[in-house]
Amino acid sequence: MKITTLAELFEDELKDLYNAETQLLDALPQMAKAADSDDLRTAFEKHLEQTRLHVQRIEEICSDLKINPAGRVCVGMQGAIKEGQEVIRSDMESEPKQAALIGAAQRVEHYEIAAYGTARAHARQLGYLKAFDLLTQTLDEEKETDQKLTQLAENQVNVKAAMSSANTDFPK
Numbered sequence: 484m485k486i487t488t489l490a491e492l493f494e495d496e497l498k499d500l501y502n503a504e505t506q507l508l509d510a511l512p513q514m515a516k517a518a519d520s521d522d523l524r525t526a527f528e529k530h531l532e533q534t535r536l537h538v539q540r541i542e543e544i545c546s547d548l549k550i551n552p553a554g555r556v557c558v559g560m561q562g563a564i565k566e567g568q569e570v571i572r573s574d575m576e577s578e579p580k581q582a583a584l585i586g587a588a589q590r591v592e593h594y595e596i597a598a599y600g601t602a603r604a605h606a607r608q609l610g611y612l613k614a615f616d617l618l619t620q621t622l623d624e625e626k627e628t629d630q631k632l633t634q635l636a637e638n639q640v641n642v643k644a645a646m647s648s649a650n651t652d653f654p655k
Contacts, residue, residue, distance in 0.1 A: 489608060496602040497544060498550075500599065503594070508531070508538070511528075547613060548614070567587035585632050589629060592629040596629065599625060603619055
C-alpha cells in the first residue's frame with residue numbers, strides 16, 4: 484500500500500502496533516517462565532495482562548475507524564523478541580541472565596513507547612480524540628512498565644548480578 488496521507492500512515496501504524504502486541508502475547512509467557520525472580524516473573528505476567536488490554540484498545544480504535552488491524556508484520560518487534568529468545572536460550576548464569584532478560588524487556592518497552600508516542604501524535608493531528616485518549620492510556624502504561632523494570636533492575640537484579648561477579652578480574 485502506497486501511503487499518501489497522514490490518515491493512511493496512522494492506519495499503517497495501528498496495524499504495526501497490533502502485530503507488535505500480538506507477537507508479545509506469545510513472547511511474554513516465555514520471558515516469565517525464564518525469570519528466576521518472583522518479582523521479575525510477576526512483572527512479565529502483569530505486562531502480559533496489559534498487553535491483552537493494549538490489543539483490545541487497538542481493536543477498538545480500528546473498529547471505530549473501520550480499519551482491519553491485521554495484515555502487517557512488525558519487524559522491529561520481531562527483532563526485539565528474537566533478542567529476548569537468545570537470552571532465554573543462552574547458557575548464562577542465573578543472575579546475569581535475569582539482568583539480560585530485563586534489558587531485552589526494556590528494549591521492547593522502548594520500541595513500544597516510541598511507536599505509541601508517534602501514533603498518538605498522529606491521532607491528535609487527525610482529530611481522532613478517542614484514539615488519542617486510548618493511545619495515551621497505553622503509552623502511559625508502557626512508560627510505567629519501563630520504570631518498574633528499571634527499579635527492579637537497579638534495586639534487585641543488577642545488584643545480585645554484580646555480587647555474583649564480584650570476584651572477576653575486570654578492572655574497576
